[in-house]
Amino acid sequence: MNKLLIVGTVAFDAIETPFGKTDKILGGAGTYIGLSAAFFNLQSAIVSVVGDDFPQEYLDLLTERNIDISGLEIVKGGKTFFWSGRYHNDLNSRDTLNTQLNVLADFQPKVPENYKNADVVMLGNLHPLVQSGVLDQLESKPKLVVLDTMNFWMDCALPELLDVIKRVDVITINDEEARQLSGEYSLVKAAAKIQEMGPEYVVIKKGEHGALLFHGNNVFFAPALPLEEVFDPTGAGDTFAGGFAGFITQSENVSFENMKNAIIYGSNLASFCVEKFGTERMVSLDKKEVVSRLKQFKSLTQFDIEL
Amino acid sequence: MNKLLIVGTVAFDAIETPFGKTDKILGGAGTYIGLSAAFFNLQSAIVSVVGDDFPQEYLDLLTERNIDISGLEIVKGGKTFFWSGRYHNDLNSRDTLNTQLNVLADFQPKVPENYKNADVVMLGNLHPLVQSGVLDQLESKPKLVVLDTMNFWMDCALPELLDVIKRVDVITINDEEARQLSGEYSLVKAAAKIQEMGPEYVVIKKGEHGALLFHGNNVFFAPALPLEEVFDPTGAGDTFAGGFAGFITQSENVSFENMKNAIIYGSNLASFCVEKFGTERMVSLDKKEVVSRLKQFKSLTQFDIEL
Known part of the structure; x- marks a missing residue:
């Protein structure tokens, strides 16, 4: 089985949406990526950090899905990264209510020995120096390195971000962030400029409006499935990235x-x-549901015009 | 050849975008629908009204494309409907600067005799009483009646709009209008409610984010082609509707x-x-370009996951 190395936060989230609110629940980019990639036939490991306030049941939830957590550092006496936010009525925007970096402030990633030759590396949203630090520890060039990031790092660590972007094959980024990073309003132009920064492939995530994949002059579009109700968008982008990286790892292509x-x-x-x-739906999801919904994606997009 | 009956404004537009501005140029929903449908193998006629200030060259432009204008009334001494607007920098929103109804104020549509048995009827955006008035004149039930409308009629002629909506097979409407008409934020729920109002098919136009087709529990999504630059969105929704109705008319399916x-x-x-x-690109467009871009739509959306 091919190996997927995942770097990303493992955290507590507290979420408010128009439909309700949660106390501290399991969250973090690394968590969502790991849960999503676990639907594929692969070996995976998460490199991250938590405090010793992090419950054993959450660790079990990861290991039950065959996610190697030997690279998940548990800091004695430390507190786990915490984020809380409130979504607006349209669920397209949110306010951060509280961010406590805690153990994440001094995080030095350590890649497990047997993942230094990972086939695919998924760098979840984190400080670009942490992302670079993971790449520095690899002993062989992966088939594919995918990076996710956000506007926060463009605002406060742009040189470091540009350095790590140079080193990756695929960047996943949302539409507003693509515009900010490139200075171009048109997503076609933005993707072209971002390719010049390093990544041969640019994935622009548009939330409920789907996602675009750019490579040279080629472009592909995946719609979001029209849903009766979006309950909580937290983790959707990371779950998307985990599915992307997981499928590539499994298929070796x-x-x-x-x-x-x-x-x-x-x-x-x-x-x-x-x-x-939060992660509730991903935890209860089974593979049959995934396959059944893939059929919906086919009927949603496939058409028969003869050319 | 099958017959497509088109109802919609034929007008003057003055447009400002971030890329420039125009004087009075050819515009109107009926114009855009007609120019778009002219790319298909069909007979079409436009029912509309202009003043005698409307230039012969614009009439010629329609008749050269085999659009029957015997139902296009020319009011002696009357002035043609005029709209001017300014688009914001993102081109997704616009301000109306001026609207002069002129001859449109007292418009009584007259369907040409040989189009009273049209195969397909495309009711472009106009007062719902005008749209109903056209349906009243038909002598046989068309294979398909398509209606386009906008929020303006929901605000000021809702009962009349609901009456004509009951009588059509397909409604095309943008996302905000679908939400306003249904009172539902979710487009899936909005489409279901609008189907209960009459139309078996609901097309929700999302501009640069594509379009959704709903029918019972079935849904299909057509992306917008990612473009380097959108120069002027005027008429895009009408051109979309004209292409939709034109293809249906040609294919009889x-x-x-x-x-x-x-x-x-x-x-x-x-x-x-x-x-x-304005209409500049539609006037210069040839069928080869249309076919070539259809290939782009295929590669943009078609994928090969085996299920």
């Missing part, structure tokens, strides 16, 4: 054609994530 | 499966419309 399938899988898994609070 | 193709054609034609000011 890094062609543009295969990446089309990978972003369909990413959209598919993200469409489940938003149906319940 | 009103199944859901065929409507998928129809909204791809609609998106395809609309992607050209926005490339230049």
Whole structure:
């Protein structure tokens, strides 16, 4: 089985949406990526950090899905990263109510020995120096390195971000962030400029409006599944990235054609994530549901015009 | 050849976008629908009204495309409907600067005798009483009646709008209007409620984010083609509707499966419309370009996951 190395936060989230609110629940980019990638036939490991306030049941939830947590540092006496936020009525925007970095402030990632030759590396949203620090520890060049990031690092660590962007094959980023990073309003132009920064493939996530994959002059579009109700968008982008990286790892095929399938899988898994609070839906999800919904994606987009 | 009856404004527009501004140029929903439908193998007629200030060259432009204008009333001494607007920098919103109804104020539509048995009727955005007035004149039930409308009529002629909506098979409407008409934020729920109002098929236009087709529990999505630059969105929705109705008329097939193709054609034609000011691009467009871009739509959306 191929190996997927995941870097990203493992955290507590407290979420408010128009449909309700939660206390501290399991969250973090690394968590969502790991849960999503676990739907594929692969070996995976998460590199991250938590405090000793992090419950054993959450650790069990990861290991039960065959996610290697030997690279998940548990800091004695430390407190786990905490984020809380409130979504607006349209669920397209949110306010951060509280961020406590805690153990994340001094995080030095340590890649497990047997993942230094990972086939695919998924760098979840974190400080770009942490992302670079993981790449520095690898002993062989992965087939594919995927990076996710956000506007926060563009605002406060742009040089470090540009350094790590140079080193990756695929960047996943949302539409507003793509505009900010490139200075271009048109997403076509933005993707072209971001490709010049390093990544051969640019994935622009548009939330409920789907995702675009750019590579040279090629472009592919995966819609988001139209849902009766989006309950909680938290983790959707990370779940998308986990599905993308997980499918690529399983299929060992890094062609543009295969990446089309990978972003369909990413959209598919993200469409489940938003149906319940936090990781709840991803934890209850089974593979049959994933396959059944892939059929919906086919009928949603496939047409028969003869040319 | 099958007959398409088009009802809609034929007008003067003055447009300002971030890229420039125009004096009075050819515009109007009926114009854009007619120019778009002219790419298909069909007979079409426009029912509309202009003043005698309307230039012969614009009339010629329609008749050269085999559009029957015997139902286009020219009011002696009257002035043609005029609209001017200014688009914001993101081109997703606009301010109306001036609206002069002129001859449109007292418009009584007259369907030409040989179009009273039209195969398909495309009711472009106009007062719902005008739309109903056209349906009243038909002598046989068309294979398909498509209605386009806008929020303005929901605000000021809702009962009349609901009356005509009951009588049509397909409604095309944008996302905000679908929400206003249904009182539902979720587009899936909005489409279900609008189907209860009469139309078996609901097309929700999302501009640069594509279009959704709903029919019972079936849904299909056509993306907008990602473009380097959108120059002027005026007429894009009408061009979309014209492509949809034109393809259905040509193909004589009103199944859901065929409507998928129809909204791809609609998106395809609309992607050209926005490339230049007003009708300029639609006038210069040839069929080879349309076919070539259909190939782009295929590679944009088709994928190969085996299920």
